[in-house]
Amino acid sequence: MSIEWAVQVQGLHKCFGDKHAVAGVDLAVPAGTFYGLLGPNGAGKSTTLSMITGLLRPDAGSVMVSGMDVWADPVAVKASIGVVPETLLLFERLSGRELLDYVGRLRRLDRNTVTERREQLLDVLGLTDEADKLVADFSQGMRKKISLAAALLHAPRVLFLDEPFESVDPISVRHIRTLLDTLVHGGATIIFSSHVMATVQSLCDHVTILDHGLVVASGTMAAVCGDGSLEDAFATAVGAENLDAASLSWLAGQRAIEVEADAHD
Amino acid sequence: MPTTELTRLVVGLKLRLLASGSGLQTSLRMLAYAVALLVGSGVAAAVILRADRTNASDELMFWLTVLALGWLVTPLLLGGGEATLTVDRFSLFPITVRQLNVAMVGASLIGAPVLGTAIVLGAILGRATDAVSAVVLACCALVMLTTVVVGSRLGIALMSAGLRGRKARDGAALIVAVIAMLAGLAFQLGFFIVEWLTPGRLEAARSVLRWLPFGWTPEAAGRASDGQVVSALPFLGAGTVWLGAVFELWRRTTDRLFTGAATAAAIVIDRRSRIEGVIASVAPPAVEASWMRALRQIRRDPRELAQFAGFMPLIVIMALPSLDLIRQGDPRIVLASSMLGLIVAFTSMNMFGMDGPSFAVDALASGDLTPVVLGKALARATLGIVPVVVGAAGLAAYTGGWHFVIPSVLIATTALLAALAVSVYVTVRYPFVVPEKTMSIGMQGNQGCLPGLMSMIGLFVALVISAPGVAATTAASTLVSALLGTLVGVVSVAYTLWIFVYVVKTSGRWASLHVPEMVEALSFRS
Structure with missing residues (x-):
């Protein structure tokens, strides 16, 4: 049986001046999966996601989403995807409700559908009481949630999330996870970038680890983690060294003095 | 931490921030200092050369008051000026508000506008009629320089405290835009204003401005330049009290910023626009x-x-x-x-x-x-x-x-x-x-x-x-x-x-x- 791919990336490159931010990334994301994209700061995750979603033109390489070329047919691709970008630059002078209305209508949903879905999403994300405030007055967590609601409004087939749980309260995190599970069970694909290993391990069935703009590990969660944790697999893949705590012994100074005094007594 | 050490640190921080700008910014800053030096010297020369005019003291008082007002309005027009040293950024450090205020005054004394102002204020010594008058004028210059610096810091702090709500920020932005446009218009009409300022009108303006707080020290300077040292002293005293009041108001505003007493007010959109239905x-x-x-x-x-x-x-x-x-x-x-x-x-x-x-x-x-x-x-x-x-x-x-x-x-x-x-x-x-x-x-x-x-x-x-x-x-x-x-x-x-x-x-x-x-x-x- 042939695999249906939600996203296929081949030989993706992007340079910013002298810096090679993405240096030849290949990705194949099976449809209907929860896919984790990991990497240390500056590994090229956000740049890769920006290129996959059509916000940044690659220097080289191809990107196919649901079988469509992002750069040949961006209109069709964008109709089928939802994105919560890393930097949430929203329309500051719309209220939360107005923003969702705007996005829904822009996606050509009829008014009743927009209203119905908008209120449901606001309710699930705990934003109903704050939805008439201007986005400019939203907290960081609220901005993340309203951005997620905007990305979900049209029930996308592929959803890209860049640090979706950052600054979000635990109850909302739980609701968002349920919401995302529902989406995946319905056949959608979620590509998810985060630094919280426990969340990625519990949510994702596939994972790719980037470092210095290159894929350093990729596969099913079981294949990448083996018998250990995702955090260990990540540390091994990016070649992280353990911190020499002894060099910071002054941080434990007060406690060390007390322990020493106790020993003398 | 002693106040002097904090002042030294804050002044050092400001110098470092100024030095870390881009090449273009550094060049522009040097240009600003050169312009301040040039303009300050030009105005200073005018202050000295126009000493013989019959209404010289009215003129001096009037333009010193304009200078003081200019310093109050400038932070509004420039959006706060020294954003690098806004007080909020110091709220987590173990220092008192008063210590911080003193240190900020020290840091505020660095800058092209202060240089230009100091040159102009220094020039009023050229209006002294005798040694006593020179001492009073020197005091006036010192009080004025400190007042304008503290006043501008107060303006920045008030903006920072008052503009925490979006409504206030938006309203202020519009007001500032209108002020900027009016200022631009006034600048273009500058020559007409100078023409309009006849000796009689200057005297009338002085008779009003001298009773306003920002006109007290300029009035003292005007009187001292006429040799009326004794009658200048009450105005100088009042100007000094005004400086203390401005400092205290600044301290309290800073305290409000530190303690979060200045709260934000969000805008709530609770009605649907009527035109929406028509457009739909x-x-x-x-x-x-x-x-x-x-x-x-x-x-x-x-x-x-x-x-x-x-x-x-x-x-x-x-x-x-x-x-x-x-x-x-x-x-x-x-x-x-x-x-x-x-x-x-x-x-x-x-x-x-x-x-x-x-x-x-x-x-x-x-x-x-x-x-x-x-x-x-x-x-x-x-x-x-x-x-x-x-x-x-x-x-x-x-x-x-x-x-x-x-x-x-x-x-x-x-x-x-x-x-x-x-x-x-x-x-x-x-x-x-x-x-x-x-x-x-x-x-x-x-x-x-x-x-x-x-x-x-x-x-x-x-x-x-x-x-x-x-x-x-x-x-x-x-x-x-x-x-x-x-x-x-x-x-x-x-x-x-x-x-x-x-x-x-x-x-x-x-x-x-x-x-x-x-x-x-x-x-x-x-």
């Missing part, structure tokens, strides 16, 4: 969404309102030659109302720019950007036509020229469609982000004179496109009949409508295929 009934969903959002943006963003306000005087000036026609009650004046739509044309050359960084929402939510572009243009057209209709109806009611109302609207529509076609092209092909806050020259994101230049070039192209139609409709209306003018007007509108539709379609298609370039241009990274 005439436009498809995506166009309606963009149309409504653009109208909301224009209504809620003070920068948009400031733009309109900025071009209003231009329209008024353009209308001035028609005053005679209005006075004579000539019905043809109704046609002049079409000029009101030009304000919109002036302000439409960068329709994505005001909330440029949010462009990604448009790009991600609508693969085809044509409806977004069209909605934005239609919002501008709505704003352009409404004042034309109101203006035409008002002038028709006054002159009885009701038959000119429709030709007037058709002329305005012809010009607007041409202007909006150019606007759409420029908006999509050459977008640039407009910063939320004031941008100093040399700062990233500053566009210099580019926006104004693009508006003028765009308007010129629009005038060329619409000129045949506008001229034909105007000529037919005024020389033959309003009916013929209406017929010609309909043809003119059809001609520019065709251009408008063509440009919107091609620009929308172009934008849809060049999202990354537009995202780049509309972000502050570029």
